[in-house]
Amino acid sequence: MYSYIKTPEEINKIRIASNLASNVLKMIKPYIKSGISTNLIDKICYKYITIYQKAYPACLGYNGYPKSICISVNEVVCHGIPNNETILKNGDIVNIDVTVLKNGFYGDTSKMFFVGNISTIGKNLCLIAQESLYLAIKIIRPFLKLNYIGKIIENFVNKKNFSIVKEYCGHGIGKKFHEPPQVLHFYDKNNNIILYPGMIFTIEPMINSGKRNVIVMKDKWTVKTKDNSLSAQYEHTILVTKNGCEILTFRENENINKIINHN
Template identity: 60%
Template sequence: MSCIIKTESEIKKMRISGKLAAEVLEMVEKHLKPNISTEDINQICHDYIFYEKKALSACLGYHGFPKSICTSINDVVCHGIPSKKQILKEGDIINIDITIIKNNYHGDTSKMFLIGKTSILSKRLCQVAQESLYRSLKIIQPGIPLYKIGEVIQNYVEKNNFSIVKEYCGHGIGRNFHEEPHVLHYKNKENNVILEKGMIFTIEPMINSGHSQVKCMKDGWTVKTKDRSLSAQYEHTILVTEYGCDILTWQKNERISPTLFNKK
């Protein structure tokens, strides 16, 4: 398993794609209130990507996926399909997952949004999911094996008595939506690609408040927790640099710098 090292011109394009994906999440936040349907959220994002940013949604039509974004509410782990029938309620948590294509290059990111007043458990789950991602970003630098990312995430999540979904992982990204390598969110020493400057991949831990087991619904896309416990996910596209990493999908209001100097 290898990872494509990106050229300077490719990195430049990836920075643009990453920024655009981040801007979609920044834009949509003000629309996320009780009584909006996930289909309306999808349309708002689609129009913004297509008309405002002159970009494409990578999700739309990907292996037959019918919408421009993924909307995963409460016990939905990932790949939720927007629908007119699905209405946000006070207390819900929702992950919105955006992947755009601009100049043939992809930018991929997701985050959790809390709708109105949510439970203490919902808030804590989202905080731990985001912090597990942040902690993994703070160790990235050339020369470390890829499994260290998963080790950091797993240690932090399990210390907080939550569980990690192992069926889905981060991935290399560039001209293609999914490239090598697979980025696991738990420790597996076989995941031993050595990080090099110029690698670009996503890290996107999915964590559950209950057991880690998941099930795929009849639509062939929507993945839910088996025990109906809550699930949360945050995702960034990152570039390995000589000094650490750059977060290509960094958004305003993040509790982390877009540029991380991790090399001692």
């Protein structure tokens, strides 16, 4: 587990990459409107990351993934591939997942966007997904068992009568896009690694309005809910500190503090 702990220099570089990823989500918000294709959104993000940020969109080419970001609309749970055929329309809920590679280190984050007037269930689903992430972040501190993250998310989501996708999870991040440990969004007694200051990982619960079952499309990337129910996801990259944690991908106007201390 000590191999998971980052040096101060590594933490600083991951903080920079994470901030860039967060800024992509801030930049793209005005473009998320009815009538735009997901492919155009991807192109805008690619240009912003490569030209303005002088960084690299880590999804591009990762295990053969063909685009710079993942865009998952409505019943798409994750890894939606941007394309010219998918045109955003009024009522859509949209997850944009961005990972930026800068100076050899990664930062990873995602959030939901609303297109026009969305349904009550769509809005509630997104709020619960975001709140489940926030609740998990708020308990992070040194010497906590990793599986408490999954426990608090699972308990909260189940009480709201939504379901948690179990096939995908958060992950360590740093010099590699995906590193140990795996961060499950449900309780697993065996996922009991102890957290230490200097560990960095993502938390990214995927919550469905219907059943938790998912299917992978023929493109081998796009994951959808099996019952075509809506799905929502929020993701942050988190640093464990001496007294709590820091949200490295923090965005302005979030309903949570960037730095959380437990005295």
